[in-house]
Amino acid sequence: MNRRQAEPLRRLCLVHVFGPGHVLAALCAVEWYGMTRNGDESADVVVLIHNPGLSDALAHKSADVVRQMISPHGWPEPIVLTRGEMDGITGGQSRNAPRQVLQRFRQKLGRNQFDEIYYPHDLVGCAAQLATHAYPRATPITFGDALGNITTRQHQFGLLAVMDPRSLTWSQRVARVARALRRRTKRHEAASIHAREAVLILPIDESGDGLLGTELIIVPRHLVLEVLSRCQRAVPELAVYSQRLLAGTPAPQYLMLLENFADANLTSFEREVAMYEAMVERHVPRGATVFVKGHPLSVKPVEEDLCRRLSSRFAVRLVSPDFGRYPVELWGDLLASCEVISLGYPCLSLEFLYGKKVIYPFLPEMIEEFFPRVSGAYLLYCDRYTRAQRISLASWDGRGLLLRGPVS
Numbered sequence: 039m040n041r042r043q044a045e046p047l048r049r050l051c052l053v054h055v056f057g058p059g060h061v062l063a064a065l066c067a068v069e070w071y072g073m074t075r076n077g078d079e080s081a082d083v084v085v086l087i088h089n090p091g092l093s094d095a096l097a098h099k100s101a102d103v104v105r106q107m108i109s110p111h112g113w114p115e116p117i118v119l120t121r122g123e124m125d126g127i128t129g130g131q132s133r134n135a136p137r138q139v140l141q142r143f144r145q146k147l148g149r150n151q152f153d154e155i156y157y158p159h160d161l162v163g164c165a166a167q168l169a170t171h172a173y174p175r176a177t178p179i180t181f182g183d184a185l186g187n188i189t190t191r192q193h194q195f196g197l198l199a200v201m202d203p204r205s206l207t208w209s210q211r212v213a214r215v216a217r218a219l220r221r222r223t224k225r226h227e228a229a230s231i232h233a234r235e236a237v238l239i240l241p242i243d244e245s246g247d248g249l250l251g252t253e254l255i256i257v258p259r260h261l262v263l264e265v266l267s268r269c270q271r272a273v274p275e276l277a278v279y280s281q282r283l284l285a286g287t288p289a290p291q292y293l294m295l296l297e298n299f300a301d302a303n304l305t306s307f308e309r310e311v312a313m314y315e316a317m318v319e320r321h322v323p324r325g326a327t328v329f330v331k332g333h334p335l336s337v338k339p340v341e342e343d344l345c346r347r348l349s350s351r352f353a354v355r356l357v358s359p360d361f362g363r364y365p366v367e368l369w370g371d372l373l374a375s376c377e378v379i380s381l382g383y384p385c386l387s388l389e390f391l392y393g394k395k396v397i398y399p400f401l402p403e404m405i406e407e408f409f410p411r412v413s414g415a416y417l418l419y420c421d422r423y424t425r426a427q428r429i430s431l432a433s434w435d436g437r438g439l440l441l442r443g444p445v446s
Contacts, residue, residue: 049076049080049081049153050081050082050084050149050151050153051068051081051082051083051084051152051153051156052086052147052149052152052155052156052169052173052176053068053083053085053113053156053157054086054088054155054158054165054166054169055085055087055104055158056087056088056089056158056163057087057092057104057334057335058100058104058107058334058363058364058365059184059365060158060181060183061104061107061108061269062107062185062239062265062266062365062367063158063181063182063184063186063239064085064156064158064181065107065108065111065265065269066181066237066239066257066261066262066265067156067179067181067257068081068083068154069111069265070255070257070261071154071235071237074255081154083108083113083114084114084117084147084148084149084152085104085113085116085117086116086117086119086147086165086169087100087101087104087116087117087118087119088119088120088124088165089162089163090121090124090162090163091162091335092120092121092335093121094121094122096335097118097120097121098118099363100334101116101118102363103363103364104116106272106273107269107272107273107368109272110268110269110271110272111265111268119146119165124163124164124165126142127139127142127143127168128164139168140168140171140172143169143172144172151175151176152169152173153175154176154177154179155170155176155177155178155179156179156180156181156237157169157178157179157231157233158180158181158182159180159182159183159188160191160231161189166178167231177234177235178231178232178233178234179233179234179235179236179237180231180233180235180236180237180238180252181236181237181239182236182238182239182241182242184240184383184386184387185238185239185240185262185383185386185387185390186236186238186239186240186241186242186440187240187242187244188236188243188245188248188249189243189244189245189248190247192245193244193245193246193444232251232252233252234253235253235255236249236252236253236254236255237257238254238255238256238257239257239259239262240387240390240431240440241256241438241439241440242427242439242440242442243439243442244423244441244443244444245443245444246442246443246444249439254438254439256436256437256438259390259391263391266367266368266391269368270368270370273368276361276368276369277370277371279358280370280371280372281371283329283357283372284372284375287355288326288353289326290322290323290327290377291326291328291329291375291376291377292318292322292327292329292376292378292379293331293366293369293372293373293379294314294317294318294328294329294330294331294344295333295366295379295380295381295384296314296331296332296333296336296340296341297310297333297381297382298333298335298336298337298338299409300338300340301333301335301336301337301338303413304409304413305408305409307338307340307343309408310408311340311343312408313404313407314340314344315344315348316404316408317379317399317404318348318352318379319351321379321397321399322352324351325352325353326352326353327354327355328348328352328353328354328355329355329356329372329376330344330345330348330355330356330357331357331362331366332357332359332362334362334363334365341356342356366378366380366384366388367387367388373388373392373394378394378396379396379397379399380396380397380398381398381399381424382424384396385398385424385427385428386424386427386428386431389431390431398425398428400421400424402418405417405418405421419445422445423444423445426445427440
């Protein structure tokens with residue numbers, strides 16, 4: 039018996055992530071795809087970290103967290119591709135992929151071949167597009183944003199079209215989105231990747247047509263919990279830090295998860311802080327403990343200013359940014375002790391993983407008060423979509439799509 043017969047060839051997988059928030063879904067996708075397609079989850083994996091929105095320093099800090107999370111799964115050291123390095127590879131051409139660009143990209147990854155390319159989405163940057171051009175024989179597989187959200191470039195541009203300074207009714211905004219989608223589809227069609235398969239934990243097709251022609255594979259919850267447990271065991275310092283945070287704090291305890299609205303120019307720094315203060319006042323009794331965790335990619339010190347404003351009425355604890363880079367799904371001890379307040383995806387992921395009902399404090403009147411009309415229209419839509427996702431999760435049986443298409 040020769041070596042090829044004795045030892046089946048391992049799959050060669052390229053996994054692109056923007057940061058730690060994509061790692062759990064990526065780990066699950068690679069493992070479950072191997073089990074369902076080949077009866078074997080083993081693979082040789084190259085992890086590529088590239089996020090054009092991050093500074094070099096923050097990219098390398100994110101890589102430290104990614105390295106810890108993937109280590110128990112036998113995946114090697116991730117490759118960090120900074121914004122400057124990507125510009126050096128592409129020569130500033132974000133979409134075109136001439137032969138020299140592809141050659142430099144392959145040299146950076148150190149491989150001339152992959153069997154499978156995994157990626158969350160292709161809405162930002164060009165790493166996923168370059169990968170599919172550099173390795174045309176590889177199967178493109180998406181694991182979605184967060185834990186399985188699929189959207190298209192056309193849909194995203196359409197959503198941004200609702201950010202209009204004029205006073206429009208909701209029906210007028212929806213019509214404007216539709217017109218923008220029709221205008222922009224052909225322009226961005228060639229730049230988008232069409233995944234052959236989608237391996238998703240919480241399968242959501244936000245655009246309604248993002249999975250057309252794509253085979254859907256749903257990762258079972260028991261596997262997600264197994265992978266999550268391995269990641270948690272790989273970062274024991276996180277549990278130690280959580281216990282230190284909790285020590286001596288008065289009950290009840292709340293964990294406030296912040297977004298990065300000011301960084302995204304959706305509102306001002308002052309308005310964002312004031313909004314969080316109003317939310318805490320509404321949902322937390324005076325004297326209770328409030329742990330404030332900033333957004334992992336936030337640049338402006340929103341969490342610090344919020345802690346100062348709350349300190350006279352609550353027992354406030356600021357979560358260190360060094361630990362704040364870890365995805366909230368890993369914070370088992372803190373989640374077990376706290377009520378969680380979140381405006382974002384943890385409303386869905388924490389209920390799915392832990393059965394934890396998260397306080398969702400966003401209200402349309404708050405959007406009107408704390409955001410300018412330009413971005414407020416966009417956030418009104420996001421608010422409706424978050425509510426629709428939570429309603430769908432309550433009755434989802436783990437089969438088929440959790441939610442499909444835009445909400446009205």
